[in-house]
Amino acid sequence: MSRAVTNLQIDSTRLWDSIHETAKFGATPKGGVRRLTLSQEDKQVRDWFRKACEGAGLEVHVDTLGSMFAVRKGRDMSKLPVGLGSHLDTQPTGGKFDGILGTLGALEVIRTLNDAGIETDAPLCIVNWTNEEGSRFAPAMMASAAYVGDFTVDDILSRKDAEGTTVGAALDGIGYRGETKVGTQKFSGFVELHIEQGPILEAENKTIGVVDHGQGVFWYDGKVTGFESHAGSTPMPLRRDALLALSEFALTLEQIAIKLGPNAVATIGEAVIANPSRNVIPGEIAFTIDCRSANADTLDALDASLRAAAGEISKKRRVEIAIDQVWRKPPTHFDPKLVDAVERAAGTLGYAHRRITSGAGHDACNLNTIMPAAMVFVPCKDGISHNELEDATQSDCAAGTNVLLHTVLSLAGVAS
Amino acid sequence: MSRAVTNLQIDSTRLWDSIHETAKFGATPKGGVRRLTLSQEDKQVRDWFRKACEGAGLEVHVDTLGSMFAVRKGRDMSKLPVGLGSHLDTQPTGGKFDGILGTLGALEVIRTLNDAGIETDAPLCIVNWTNEEGSRFAPAMMASAAYVGDFTVDDILSRKDAEGTTVGAALDGIGYRGETKVGTQKFSGFVELHIEQGPILEAENKTIGVVDHGQGVFWYDGKVTGFESHAGSTPMPLRRDALLALSEFALTLEQIAIKLGPNAVATIGEAVIANPSRNVIPGEIAFTIDCRSANADTLDALDASLRAAAGEISKKRRVEIAIDQVWRKPPTHFDPKLVDAVERAAGTLGYAHRRITSGAGHDACNLNTIMPAAMVFVPCKDGISHNELEDATQSDCAAGTNVLLHTVLSLAGVAS
Numbered sequence: 001m002s003r004a005v006t007n008l009q010i011d012s013t014r015l016w017d018s019i020h021e022t023a024k025f026g027a028t029p030k031g032g033v034r035r036l037t038l039s040q041e042d043k044q045v046r047d048w049f050r051k052a053c054e055g056a057g058l059e060v061h062v063d064t065l066g067s068m069f070a071v072r073k074g075r076d077m078s079k080l081p082v083g084l085g086s087h088l089d090t091q092p093t094g095g096k097f098d099g100i101l102g103t104l105g106a107l108e109v110i111r112t113l114n115d116a117g118i119e120t121d122a123p124l125c126i127v128n129w130t131n132e133e134g135s136r137f138a139p140a141m142m143a144s145a146a147y148v149g150d151f152t153v154d155d156i157l158s159r160k161d162a163e164g165t166t167v168g169a170a171l172d173g174i175g176y177r178g179e180t181k182v183g184t185q186k187f188s189g190f191v192e193l194h195i196e197q198g199p200i201l202e203a204e205n206k207t208i209g210v211v212d213h214g215q216g217v218f219w220y221d222g223k224v225t226g227f228e229s230h231a232g233s234t235p236m237p238l239r240r241d242a243l244l245a246l247s248e249f250a251l252t253l254e255q256i257a258i259k260l261g262p263n264a265v266a267t268i269g270e271a272v273i274a275n276p277s278r279n280v281i282p283g284e285i286a287f288t289i290d291c292r293s294a295n296a297d298t299l300d301a302l303d304a305s306l307r308a309a310a311g312e313i314s315k316k317r318r319v320e321i322a323i324d325q326v327w328r329k330p331p332t333h334f335d336p337k338l339v340d341a342v343e344r345a346a347g348t349l350g351y352a353h354r355r356i357t358s359g360a361g362h363d364a365c366n367l368n369t370i371m372p373a374a375m376v377f378v379p380c381k382d383g384i385s386h387n388e389l390e391d392a393t394q395s396d397c398a399a400g401t402n403v404l405l406h407t408v409l410s411l412a413g414v415a416s
Numbered sequence: 417m418s419r420a421v422t423n424l425q426i427d428s429t430r431l432w433d434s435i436h437e438t439a440k441f442g443a444t445p446k447g448g449v450r451r452l453t454l455s456q457e458d459k460q461v462r463d464w465f466r467k468a469c470e471g472a473g474l475e476v477h478v479d480t481l482g483s484m485f486a487v488r489k490g491r492d493m494s495k496l497p498v499g500l501g502s503h504l505d506t507q508p509t510g511g512k513f514d515g516i517l518g519t520l521g522a523l524e525v526i527r528t529l530n531d532a533g534i535e536t537d538a539p540l541c542i543v544n545w546t547n548e549e550g551s552r553f554a555p556a557m558m559a560s561a562a563y564v565g566d567f568t569v570d571d572i573l574s575r576k577d578a579e580g581t582t583v584g585a586a587l588d589g590i591g592y593r594g595e596t597k598v599g600t601q602k603f604s605g606f607v608e609l610h611i612e613q614g615p616i617l618e619a620e621n622k623t624i625g626v627v628d629h630g631q632g633v634f635w636y637d638g639k640v641t642g643f644e645s646h647a648g649s650t651p652m653p654l655r656r657d658a659l660l661a662l663s664e665f666a667l668t669l670e671q672i673a674i675k676l677g678p679n680a681v682a683t684i685g686e687a688v689i690a691n692p693s694r695n696v697i698p699g700e701i702a703f704t705i706d707c708r709s710a711n712a713d714t715l716d717a718l719d720a721s722l723r724a725a726a727g728e729i730s731k732k733r734r735v736e737i738a739i740d741q742v743w744r745k746p747p748t749h750f751d752p753k754l755v756d757a758v759e760r761a762a763g764t765l766g767y768a769h770r771r772i773t774s775g776a777g778h779d780a781c782n783l784n785t786i787m788p789a790a791m792v793f794v795p796c797k798d799g800i801s802h803n804e805l806e807d808a809t810q811s812d813c814a815a816g817t818n819v820l821l822h823t824v825l826s827l828a829g830v831a832s
Contacts, residue, residue, distance in 0.1 A: 091691075091693055091695075091696055092691040092692075092693055092696075093644060093691045093696075093699075133693075133695075134693075134694070134695060135693040135694070135695070135696070138694070140695060196649065197646045197648070197649040198646070198649035198650065198651075199651075199654065215648055217648070219694060227800075227803070228509060228802060228803045229799075229800055229801065229802060229803055230613045230614070230775065230776055230801040230802045231681065231683035231685055231706045231708070231802075232613070232631055232633070232681065232706070232708045232774075232775040232776035232777060233612065233613040233614035233774070233775025233776050233799070233801065234614065234615075234681070234775070234799065235614075235615075235677070235678060235681065236670065236673050236674050236677055236678075236680075236681055236682075237674075238615065238799070241670075241683075243666060243684055243687060244666055244667065244670055246663070247662070247663035247664070247666040247667050248663070248667060250659060250660055250663040251660065251663050251664060251667070254652065254657075254660055257652050258652050258653075261651070261652055262651060262652075264652075265647065265648065265650070265651065265652055266652075267647035267657075267694075267695070267696075267697055268659055268698075269647055269689075269692060269693050269694040269695060269696050269697065269698060270689065270692040270693070270694050271659060271687070271689060271692070271698075272688075272692075273685075273686065273687060275507075275508040275509045276685060276686040276687075276688075277507055277508055277549075277550075277551040277685055277686065277802070278550070278551070278554070278635060278683075278685040278686050278704035278706055279549075279550060279551070279556060279683070279685060279706050279776075279777075279802065280507055280508075280551070280683075280685050280802045280803075281683055281685065281802075282684075282685060282687075283803070288694035290647045290648070290694055290695050292647070292648045358648075358649070359646065359648040359649025359650070360646055360648040360649050360695075361648060361695075383645075383649070383650065383654070384643075384645055385645065385646040385649065386644060386645060386646040386647070386693070386695070386696045386697075387643070387644045387645055387696075387699070
C-alpha cells in the first residue's frame with residue numbers, strides 16, 4: 001500500500017457537518033432526533049442520503065423492505081463488495097449519533113476515497129438498513145434479519161405499528177418500497193461503525209472499541225390480568241391490582257438481572273394500563289420485557305427465573321401473568337479475522353483501543369450469521385444513548401471513521 | 417299519612433326496564449356501559465332522560481355545567497323542593513347501575529306518585545349531575561362541587577380531557593350548556609340512592625345500607641423523572657429507571673394503606689410512561705394517586721407517609737418523584753336527621769338494614785356541605801363496581817327505590 005493510502009484520513013469537519021445537517025430531520029426541542037422508521041422524517045433523511053450518495057458517484061438501489069444500497073465500483077467487479085453502514089432511523093426520543101454515525105461515516109469514507117482518487121479492488125457498498133430501532137415496528141433490525149433469512153419478507157411487510165399501519169403500507173407511504181429482492185445484494189463482509197451506547201470506553205479513556213461479541217436478546221410481550229374495581233370501596237386485602245402485580249414483577253426482575261450480572265440486563269420498557277382511570281383499580285396491563293447477555297446460559301437462566309417469578313407473583317396476588325417470548329436472538333461472536341482487521345487498523349492509526357462486547361443489538365450481529373462481520377465503537381458521553389442527550393466528540397467520530405476507512409481498505413484491497 | 421301512602425310501592429318491573437333500556441347507550445360487548453361524561457353516548461341518555469321526565473309531567477331545566485333538574489310541583493310552592501337523583505355518566509368500562517339506579521330510581525319515585533295521584537307539600541326535583549365519575553375530566557363530582565361553591569364555574573368550564581377538549585366545548589358539542597346559573601336551583605335537602613360498590617351489605621345479607629359517613633378523598637398527580645437510556649448497554653447499577661421507582665412507590669403505598677387500615681385505601685389508577693419503547697429504560701412516568709378514609713387523621717397520616725416514601729425512594733434510586741395534591745375532600749358526616757329518616761323508612765318497609773360508610777365519593781357528599789343530605793345503599797354482586805361486570809338484583813334495586821320514595825315523602829310531606 002502506498003504511503004498516501006496508509007496515511008489517508010477522513011475529513012472530520014465534513015463528517016461533523018453531515019451529522020448535524022441530517023439532525024434537522026426530526027429535530028426535537030431538547031437537541032435530539034425523533035425519526036421513527038418509515039415516517040415523513042425518515043423519508044426526508046433518506047432523500048438527503050440518496051442525493052448525497054449519488055453526488056459521490058454511487059449507484060443507489062433499494063430493496064423491497066426499504067433498505068438502501070449505494071455501490072461504488074471496484075477495479076474487479078467479479079469480487080463481492082465490502083459492505084459498510086448502519087441505519088438512519090431513531091428512537092422516539094433518540095440522539096444524533098446512534099446509527100447515523102455509521103451511515104454517514106460510511107459516506108465520508110467514500111468521499112475521502114473519491115478526493116484521494118483511490119480505487120479499491122473490490123467494490124464498496126454503503127447500506128442504510130430499514131428499522132434498526134424497532135420502536136415503531138417489532139422486531140428491531142427487521143430488515144437485516146429478513147436479509148439473512150430469519151424472517152420472510154411477507155412476514156415483515158405485514159408487521160403493524162401501534163396505529164395498525166403495516167410495514168408495507170408505511171413503505172408505500174414514503175415511496176421507499178424498492179425493487180431489489182431482499183438478500184440479493186451480496187457482500188464479502190460487513191463493517192459497522194457505531195457509538196458504544198455504554199460507559200466503558202469513556203471510563204477507560206479509550207478512543208476505539210474493537211467489538212468482538214454482541215449480547216443475545218430475548219424479547220417478551222406480557223400481560224397482567226387482575227380485576228378492575230372501585231378505588232374507594234374495595235378494601236386493600238380484596239384487591240387484584242394489576243399494577244401492583246406488575247410492580248412486584250418489575251422489582252423481582254431487577255433483582256434477577258443483578259444476581260445474574262454483571263453480564264446481564266433486563267428492562268420493562270413499555271407498560272400500558274387498559275382503560276385507566278384514577279379511581280379504578282387497574283385490571284389489566286400489557287407490558288414488554290427486554291433481556292440481554294453475551295452469555296447464552298445466562299440468557300436461559302434469565303428466562304427461567306422471570307417465568308418462575310411471574311408464576312409466584314400471579315399466585316400470591318390472584319392475577320394472571322402471561323409471558324410470551326416474541327424474539328430470541330443468540331449472542332454474537334463476530335468474525336475473528338474481521339475483528340483482527342479492525343484491531344490492526346486502530347493500532348496502525350495509533351488510537352487507544354480495547355476489545356469490547358456490544359450491549360445493544362446491531363444489524364452487523366444479524367449479518368454475522370451469514371458473512372464475516374465486525375464493528376467499530378467510539379465513546380459516547382456518559383454512556384448515554386436512546387436519549388436526546390446522546391453525544392459524542394467530533395474527534396472520536398473522526399477516529400472511528402478512520403478505523404472504518406482503513407478496515408474497509410484492508411478488506412477491499414488497494415493496488416499498491 | 418293515609419294507609420295508601422304508607423303502603424305505596426314503586427313498580428319494580430318499570431324501574432328494571434328503564435335501567436336496561438338506558439344501558440344500550442354506550443353498551444359494551446361484555447355487558448357494561450361506556451358513557452363518558454358529555455360524550456355522544458351521554459347525550460343519548462340525557463335526551464332519553466329529558467323526554468322521560470317531560471313525559472312524567474316534570475319541568476326540565478339545565479344549568480351552565482349541564483346538570484339537569486326536573487321539577488315536580490308541590491302543593492306549597494313557597495317551599496324549597498326536596499332533591500333526589502344521582503348521575504348517568506359512567507367509567508370507561510363501567511356498569512349499568514353506578515349512578516343510573518339513583519337517577520332512574522328518582523324517576524320511578526315520581527312515576528309512582530303520579531300513578532297514585534299523590535301530591536307532596538314541597539315540590540320534588542330530580543337531578544342528573546354532570547361528570548360524577550371524573551374519568552374524562554378531573555375532578556370527579558365537578559358539577560355538584562361547583563354547585564356548592566368548591567370551584568368556580570369558569571374553572572370547571574376550562575378543565576380539559578386527555579385530548580385537550582374543554583368542559584365548555586364538550587357541553588356545546590352535545591348541546592347541554594344550559595341557561596340556569598349554577599347553584600340557583602335550591603333544595604331543602606338531597607337524597608341519593610346508589611349501589612354500595614363494596615362487599616359489606618352482600619356479605620351481611622342486608623338489603624339497605626343507611627349511609628351515615630362518606631370517605632374523605634385526596635387525589636394527587638405524580639411524576640417520576642429518571643433517565644432514559646439504552647436497555648442493552650446500560651448496566652443495572654447505573655440505571656435511573658422511572659418504572660422501577662414507581663413500582664417501589666406503588667408497593668410501599670400499598671403497605672402504608674394496609675398499615676393504616678382497615679379504614680384506609682390507596683390506589684395508583686393511572687401510570688403512563690413518556691415515549692415508551694421496549695428497548696429504552698423508562699425515563700419519565702406520570703401517575704395518579706387516590707387515597708381515602710372516613711377518618712380525617714388517617715387521611716393526613718396517609719398523606720405524610722406517602723410523601724416520606726416518595727422522598728426515600730427518589731433518593732435511593734436517583735430519580736425525582738413529584739407529588740402534587742390536586743383534590744382534597746374531607747370525610748362526610750351526613751345530616752343526622754336525614755340519616756334517621758332513611759333508617760326509619762327502611763325499618764317501616766321491613767328491610768334488613770345497617771349503618772354504613774360510603775367508600776366512594778358521591779354528589780350527595782358535596783351537597784351535604786351546604787344542605788342536609790343522605791344516601792341509601794343497596795348491595796351489588798361481589799362488591800364489584802367500576803367494572804362491566806357490576807350487577808345488582810331487581811329486588812334490591814326496588815327495595816332501595818322504595819326507601820328513597822318514603823324518605824322523600826317524609827321530607828316533602830303529604831297531606832293526610
